[in-house]
Each structure stands twice: as structure tokens, then as C-alpha cells.
Amino acid sequence: MSDPRSVSPSTHAPIAPAGLPAGATVCTACALLCEDGVVRPADHRSEHLCERGVESFRRHQAAATTTVAATIDGRPAAAAAAIAAAATRLAGARRVLVTGLEHLTIEGVTSACNFAERIGAAIAPAVDEGRHPGGSTVARCGEITAAWEELRDRADLVIFWGHDPADSHPRFVERFVAPVLSTARRTIAVGTSPLRFPPSPDHVHLPLDDDDDDVDLARLLLADLLERPSGAAPARLRDAARALRSAIDTARCVGIVTGRLDPLGLSSWGVIEVVRALSRRLPAFQVPLHAGSHAPNAAGAKAVLTWRYGAAASAARAGNGGSPAEAIDLVATGAVDAILTLGRIPHSLDEAIRQAIASGRAVKDGGLDPRRVIRMAPEAPDSPDGVWVRSLELFEETGTLLRADGRTIELAGDATRAHVAAVALLAELQEQLAATVPTTPQGAKA
Ligand code: SF4
Structure with a gap:
């Protein structure tokens, strides 16, 4: 091998x-x-x-x-010809969606917003936590969080709350929990399954029968910390709450790692309240890993959309603030007749595009025109529909990424291939579009 x-x-x-x-x-x-x-x-x-x-x-x-730089309807083409074809096809569309932003740099996402505004398109991340409004937004009010390095360097008690980082961030435990502290670090996992790669031999697993048991466990622990009545609860959860309280009482700094998908936000709310109560006694914080957003620059894409449209995790109608929506829903419900995807996109969105085309719905009835599926990605798509132009892999780009804990990561990029960076390809597409159909400053087609 x-x-x-x-x-x-x-x-x-x-x-x-x-x-x-x-x-x-x-x-x-x-x-x-x-x-x-x-x-x-x-x-x-x-x-x-x-x-x-x-x-x-x-x-x-x-x-x-592969030496193929682009395809038009499945046939190999020069990149310039493919961009010209893409411009012509987008110019004839009425409802364009720009998506796939999580695999771009922040500069790339900004360019995508500029482009969407210029042509009056909708813009949305390919994967959107807006699908879980409670979990992603409402329940996070009041979160006390910290950088991953702070967890590594300060927390002598790390609690994994219903989420195994191996599922979403494979090296998280190795990089930020396993390193030795000056004092002994204890780790506890609360959840239905043990951690796949426990950080140390004396790691403790407190088993739960059901994912949602962590909501009750947080309630019990909070009541204990605040010395309030806790109400009825199964003995096994009371035992788990006692074990956590006992570990907390001898800790100097507590970090709670979260990340399980939490559509209603109850688990998030419970952890936030526990951390707030803890932080009155000792340094304590949460490290949310946002398991639903595996994409490398999901945080950067959200940040740019928030600043521009006030919508952190939902689609925004470029140029006018529009109502929140999700890329997959916009495709599935026939809200768009053309789509421009930038960078790698998740299988779920690819599948939604395939199904929208396979449905055979006419464009006049809200169908997605297969010729107007425009992709700029490092790899050719399986489907021959529309136009594909090869772009750089994200790690080859020049620009900035935003890690989920707020730290920025700079990419210096491959200067010899800057002409196929997302920003350059979008600029070229915009130039071609301007030559095809003059647009007003607000993006409406003239
Ligand atoms: S960034 Fe790469 S090496 Fe690090 S955990 Fe993710 S996939 Fe693994």
C-alpha cells in the first residue's frame, strides 16, 4: 500500500x-x-x-x-469561452442564486456579494444554520465563548457536551485538549456514545440514554449550582449531575465543548445558562464547534453576509435586504431559474440541483434551467449540465479565512495561478456580463 x-x-x-x-x-x-x-x-x-x-x-x-479548464454542457472548452457562455446564460435569467460561499476566502465572499448585487441575484451560503433558527441564533444569545487556544492553555476541566469532535473537527481533541497543561487536565464526555479518540486514559464518559437527555442534565446541574430546587429527574441523570458538580468543584477553569445539531436550541440554551452560572465562580466558557458547518470558511461567509445584509445564517436578497431563505429551498421550490455556485458545494445542494433539473419543470413555471447551472469549482461536476470553470482549491487562494472561534487565518496563495482565483473569475464574469447586458447601479437589467 x-x-x-x-x-x-x-x-x-x-x-x-x-x-x-x-x-x-x-x-x-x-x-x-x-x-x-x-x-x-x-x-x-x-x-x-x-x-x-x-x-x-x-x-x-x-x-x-486533468488539463481540462472548463466545460460547456459537458464538452471541454477554454476557460474564456466558458466564462463568456456563463455570462450570456446568466444575462438571460430572471431569478439567479449565487451560492457556495463557504469554500471562498472572505475576499471571495465579498466579491460574490458585489457580483450578486450587480445582477440583482439572491445570495446564500450553501449550508445554512438558519434551518435551525433556535439552535443557531436565539439560543446563542448570552454565550460566553473562548478561542480554541484558550481551552488548550487554560481549561483544567474539559466537558464534551453531547458532541464528539471527531465527527466534525477530526483533530480538535489532539490539538486543543490532549496537550499537557502545567496542572492535570481532566476530561468528561456527556453523551449517548463515548468519544472515539479520548484525550487521555483517565477520561470519563457519563452515558445518556437519549441525545436530548443533555437538556435535563443541564437543568439539574444549573439547579445545583444555583442551589435551587431541581424537580423530578431519573436517578441516572442525578448521578451524572453529581459527577459533573464534583469535578467542577475542584477545577480552576472549565471549558464545555458543544456542537450537536440542536434544532430547537434547548441544549444550547441549557449549556449557556450553566456556563453563565459557572463563570460567577471561576473562569468558564463554551467552545461551540457548530457541527452543521463543516465547510472551511462557513464563519467567514456568515460574517460577510451579516455585515452586508443583517442575516448571519440565511439567504439575503442581494441589494435589497430581502427575506431569509436557504439555498437548497430556493432551488427545490423553483425560486430560481439560474444558479452560480462558487467553490465546492455540499452533496445535499448538488442533489437538490439534480432533482430540480430532473423534475422537468419548465423555466416559465419556475424550473431551474439546466443550461444556467454555472459552477466555478476546483473539480469538474458529475453532471454535464451548464457551464463549469475550474477555480483554485481554497488552500491555494490568497486571502483571509475566519475560523469558527473568531481567529483569522491568512492564505498567501499561489501567485502563478491568481487568474483562476475566485475573485479573478468573478471579475471576469462581471466584465463579460456588462458587455452582454448593461446593468443599472442597483442591479436591475436595463
Ligand atoms: S483541517 Fe484538515 S487536518 Fe485539520 S482536522 Fe480538518 S481535515 Fe483534518
């Missing part, structure tokens, strides 16, 4: 990102954005990556061996 860290050759020039050894860049295969697990495209090697990172890098290297 070949060494999984040694992959097929590519023709890419060396990348020289900020703060990393020459030729190395950040892994962008998940939202953890490991800058210590570097990839070296020029050397065809990756180092210290997890299985998901290695697989992602291998996929990128395999895709890089």
Missing part, C-alpha cells in the same frame, strides 16, 4: 503562506483549518493531516492532473 501522505504529482508552483514554511499551506478540508498540519502542493506531500485531510488533498491532486 502506498504512503497516504505521498500523492500524485501536480504542476502547481510553490505556495508561501503567512507564518508557515515555504511551500506549505493550511489544510482547508474542514472548519478546524489546521495550520500545523500543512499541505505542500509543490512537493506533492501533506504532513500531519488526519484521514479526512489526506483524502481531501489526494482528491485535489488527482483533480489537478
